[in-house]
Amino acid sequence: MNVQSRVPVRRPPVALWRVPVARVEPVTPRMTRVTVAGAELAGFPGAGTDQNVMLYFYPDDVTLPDPLTLESARAMWSRARPQTRTYTVRRHDPAAGEVDFDFVLHGAHGLASAWAQRVRPGDPLIFVGPSPAYRPAPEVHSYLLAGDETALPAIAAILRVLPASARARVLVEVADAAEEQPLPSPAATEITWLHRDGLPAGGNDLLDRAVRGADLPAETEAWVAGERTAVLAVRRHLLDERGFARHRVRPTTYWRHGQSGN
Ligand SMILES: Cc1cc2nc3c(=O)[nH]c(=O)nc-3n(C[C@H](O)[C@H](O)[C@H](O)COP(=O)(O)OP(=O)(O)OC[C@H]3O[C@@H](n4cnc5c(N)ncnc54)[C@H](O)[C@@H]3O)c2cc1C
Known part of the structure; x- marks a missing residue:
């Protein structure tokens, strides 16, 4: 996907x-x-x-x-x-x-x-x-970047190149508070760390619930990556319940719970 x-x-x-x-x-x-x-x-x-x-x-x-x-x-x-x-x-x-x-x-x-x-x-x-990668579109001013810790390197790289005029709502699921790391960006960022605190990686609904609760302006572009089930849940919510245009939702499965390789 x-x-x-x-x-x-x-x-x-x-x-x-x-x-x-x-x-x-x-x-x-x-x-x-x-x-x-x-x-x-x-x-x-x-x-x-x-x-x-x-x-x-x-x-x-x-x-x-x-x-x-x-x-x-x-x-x-x-x-x-x-x-x-x-x-x-x-x-x-x-x-x-x-x-x-x-x-x-x-x-x-x-x-x-x-x-x-x-x-x-x-x-x-x-x-x-390297593979060709995501390039933020110049006409987009509002972003949702959501994922688990495997997506942190990509989220950090995307945030680094966003223009100062952009806003980014960032939701990252990590094991606990010790896994938080600085995510500098010229853009205005609102970052929420979602701590599993003992919940299993993969198979929890932390990311889905956080996206559901997020206040997202119209014309937000959503970039989502991480464990497959979580990515699919967020994608479904954005498309089916929030009515996001398909081209504004950019989901990628990074890993699958219980399966080796990608
Ligand atoms: C485009 C892309 C970019 C990626 N970038 C990164 C990156 O920069 N850094 C990074 O760490 N990962 C990244 N990943 C995810 C990484 O490729 C997978 O997590 C991969 O499965 C790890 O390989 P492994 O050999 O360690 O485990 P595997 O042998 O693939 O899996 C062994 C077991 O571990 C489970 N597992 C795999 N990953 C995790 C995890 N993160 N947490 C808990 N259980 C897991 C599997 O479900 C399986 O049961 C990326 C994936 C993609 C598709």
Whole structure:
């Protein structure tokens, strides 16, 4: 489920990037920032706000071709196909040659989450992308940005580029108060943190209830991402009960409760 923007999006060239990890730092108790850096990132394009990439995870015993490119990786798929996970580019600094990814640490059972818990500087990260991403439309002045903690990197990236004339109502579901983080923006923001405080991630109605209670001006554009059930509930409410125009509702499933991968 992914609604295309009406704002023309420049499709960046998709390539495979193999970049060493430079830093691993905690953002909050359940969110880790992995910074990759190096000359390998030369030419990594800026594709918009919430641009994302597909991380490639190979079994440890696989010998990868040199050079590892999209083509050489695909050529060996019959013998070694990577497991993939989608992550948002939290920050791209072309001058420093750095990209940050923020990983929600949701438990050792997740391939990517477990990798982020054990990764060390010097380890390689392989990813393919970036994808074209959401670009706020110039004629929109009111936004709803709603999601769980997996959407925080994208919400942060979107907020960073909103104009000062825009207003954004931001609703973010997180585990608890320790997971809140600064979300700077030139726009006028009203941010509400929805604490699960012991409720399970996925399968709760915190986001749905918060959106239902939100005062949203006419012509608000809604960007919603997170666990599938929550995203669908919010989408239904906005379209069926609030009468939002379809093109003003931009929902994306980021993960599915009880299912691996995206
Ligand atoms: C476009 C896009 C951008 C994304 N950006 C980010 C990002 O920047 N940061 C980020 O952390 N995630 C992001 N995600 C979500 C992330 O890809 C998924 O959460 C993914 O399933 C994590 O992979 P994993 O290997 O850790 O767990 P998986 O192996 O996929 O799943 C293992 C189990 O964990 C559960 N699970 C998965 N994610 C969560 C979670 N967050 N909380 C609780 N249980 C979970 C699954 O339901 C499954 O039961 C993004 C997804 C998309 C589609």
